[in-house]
Amino acid sequence: MLNRIDLRKGLGDPRRLLPRAQLDVSVAVERIRPLVEAVREHGYPAIREASERFDGISPEVLRVPVEAITEAEGVLDPAVRAALLESISRARRVHDDQRRTDHTTQVVPGGTVTERWLPVDRVGLYVPGGLAMYPSTVVMNVVPAQAAGVRSLVVVSPPQKDNGGLPDPRVLAACALLGVDEVYAVGGAQAVAMLAYGAAVDPLGELRCDPVDLITGPGNIWVTAAKRLLRGVVGIDAEAGPTEIAILADDTADPAHVAADLISQAEHDPLAASVLVTPSLALVESVERELARQVPATKHTERVTTALTGEQSGVVLVDDLEAGLRVVDAYAAEHLEIQTVDARQWALRVRNAGAIFVGAWSPVSLGDYCAGSNHVLPTGGCARHSSGLSVQSFLRGVHLIEYTEAALRDVAPHVVTLANVEDLPAHGQAVQARFPGAST
Numbered sequence: 097m098l099n100r101i102d103l104r105k106g107l108g109d110p111r112r113l114l115p116r117a118q119l120d121v122s123v124a125v126e127r128i129r130p131l132v133e134a135v136r137e138h139g140y141p142a143i144r145e146a147s148e149r150f151d152g153i154s155p156e157v158l159r160v161p162v163e164a165i166t167e168a169e170g171v172l173d174p175a176v177r178a179a180l181l182e183s184i185s186r187a188r189r190v191h192d193d194q195r196r197t198d199h200t201t202q203v204v205p206g207g208t209v210t211e212r213w214l215p216v217d218r219v220g221l222y223v224p225g226g227l228a229m230y231p232s233t234v235v236m237n238v239v240p241a242q243a244a245g246v247r248s249l250v251v252v253s254p255p256q257k258d259n260g261g262l263p264d265p266r267v268l269a270a271c272a273l274l275g276v277d278e279v280y281a282v283g284g285a286q287a288v289a290m291l292a293y294g295a296a297v298d299p300l301g302e303l304r305c306d307p308v309d310l311i312t313g314p315g316n317i318w319v320t321a322a323k324r325l326l327r328g329v330v331g332i333d334a335e336a337g338p339t340e341i342a343i344l345a346d347d348t349a350d351p352a353h354v355a356a357d358l359i360s361q362a363e364h365d366p367l368a369a370s371v372l373v374t375p376s377l378a379l380v381e382s383v384e385r386e387l388a389r390q391v392p393a394t395k396h397t398e399r400v401t402t403a404l405t406g407e408q409s410g411v412v413l414v415d416d417l418e419a420g421l422r423v424v425d426a427y428a429a430e431h432l433e434i435q436t437v438d439a440r441q442w443a444l445r446v447r448n449a450g451a452i453f454v455g456a457w458s459p460v461s462l463g464d465y466c467a468g469s470n471h472v473l474p475t476g477g478c479a480r481h482s483s484g485l486s487v488q489s490f491l492r493g494v495h496l497i498e499y500t501e502a503a504l505r506d507v508a509p510h511v512v513t514l515a516n517v518e519d520l521p522a523h524g525q526a527v528q529a530r531f532p533g534a535s536t
Contacts, residue, residue, distance in 0.1 A: 222313030254283025
């Protein structure tokens with residue numbers, strides 16, 4: 097079922113050889129540009145027309161009534177409620193510990209620089225609603241934003257035909273459990289444009305979604321394209337691509353576990369990537385047998401099969417775990433599992449991954465829901481330079497510079513010298529003006 101890439105006997109640079117989904121976001125940007133411009137110019141009518149065209153439904157009033165959010169919580173299955181509350185509790189414990197504190201450095205006597213960490217004022221959180229519903233994504237976006245102290249949170253999620261044009265009721269219930277009551281039944285590029293520019297959300301213009309400062313949350317290629325197009329108009333967390341799992345395993349790994357974990361990511365999307373990196377041909381053959389047994393038994397067999405047999409998925413054979421470590425660092429997976437002897441020691445040597453799951457009892461599924469970690473992670477190799485969503489995603493570092501007259505006088509000659517070297521004499525004069533008659 098899995099494609100094989102043999103990198104034994106001469107690894108070289110593996111990046112160009114590793115499986116990866118091919119997505120041309122730049123083409124998608126041009127496809128959605130007219131829609132984004134229509135939302136900017138016309139607001140509500142353009143949003144509603146796009147929702148009808150792409151989702152097949154659009155409520156007359158795009159904002160979800162607070163009563164509907166409260167009702168969704170009230171009818172939530174008790175087991176789902178308990179699971180969401182546990183997920184929220186564990187995520188809060190982890191994210192509360194991420195909050196940075198202000199720090200003042202005395203550079204010289206009379207001269208200090210204070211770094212303050214200020215939360216973004218208003219944030220738009222995108223929750224997908226395509227092949228699957230994601231109340232867990234509400235948790236993963238809202239909890240770190242609240243821990244950061246964000247003042248205003250708004251959730252957007254596509255309208256659902258089977259919920260009267262409102263977002264999925266479990267998504268609404270998660271919003272209620274987290275105290276978020278500004279929710280809009282809008283998805284796709286039109287939702288991103290609405291968040292960036294602001295717009296009326298009812299025919300008479302009496303209700304309005306104010307523009308946000310930052311948009312976070314995963315979505316399909318059209319959401320990603322809209323984020324790219326609007327970067328600069330609004331802040332974005334990342335350009336999320338199809339989900340990925342890489343597993344670095346040796347012959348001590350349980351093939352049933354490995355196969356189940358590969359399948360778990362493949363069920364997200366036909367473009368999801370599932371990659372096994374191993375020096376053990378025996379493990380590969382055992383995993384193949386497990387896939388043949390487990391895939392037909394899973395609910396989304398067709399979707400899983402498409403993902404596992406796609407060019408983005410496969411087995412990478414390596415000489416040993418050292419070579420495997422180089423491969424997974426080059427791949428920079430969104431999710432990386434280490435199923436080897438001394439798994440933690442290998443995990444500590446990994447340089448590039450969105451999140452690392454250590455050992456047989458830490459599957460990616462745990463991180464998706466209840467580990468306490470965040471599941472909004474960099475994809476497409478972006479873990480080489482980017483981090484997953486965290487409290488820091490919602491904070492800005494701002495420097496406060498405070499110098500006394502004596503401290504400025506002491507450093508003034510250096511400022512003037514550097515200003516003149518860069519042919520910016522007025523910079524130096526701005527300092528000299530404070531000390532008339534002084535020679536600098």
